[in-house]
Amino acid sequence: MTADCAAFLAIVRALHKIDRNSLPELLTVQWQHFRDDPVRYLLYCNDAHQAAIWREVEKRQAKAVSAPIWIVTELSYDKITAQRAEPSQEAADTLADKWRSQSAGKVEVRQVEVPS
Numbered sequence: 001m002t003a004d005c006a007a008f009l010a011i012v013r014a015l016h017k018i019d020r021n022s023l024p025e026l027l028t029v030q031w032q033h034f035r036d037d038p039v040r041y042l043l044y045c046n047d048a049h050q051a052a053i054w055r056e057v058e059k060r061q062a063k064a065v066s067a068p069i070w071i072v073t074e075l076s077y078d079k080i081t082a083q084r085a086e087p088s089q090e091a092a093d094t095l096a097d098k099w100r101s102q103s104a105g106k107v108e109v110r111q112v113e114v115p116s
Contacts, residue, residue, distance in 0.1 A: 014061060015038035017060060025048060025049060068112070069112055070111050
């Protein structure tokens with residue numbers, strides 16, 4: 001997953017986590033439309049409501065800090081035979097070296113960002 005895709009998905013998740021009390025600007029009917037389809041509502045609502053919704057998204061984005069993890073994957077005959085997440089690059093490299101010594105398959109290490 002690219003960083004752009006991860007950022008986009010984080011915004012969509014933030015939209016779905018907004019609760020009624022966070023958007024006093026919306027009337028009950030408007031809130032119901034937002035709750036049912038937040039992305040569509042954001043696309044088509046007026047500027048004042050877009051600003052209020054975006055304010056809440058930004059609050060949630062400021063709270064969400066990405067923590068990197070490393071994924072170690074063993075591939076054998078073009079299929080994944082083992083996969084594990086490690087909290088540090090050193091731990092991932094150690095595991096990858098161990099797997100390489102025990103297997104004829106290919107072992108890959110990659111870093112991913114996980115929203116917390």
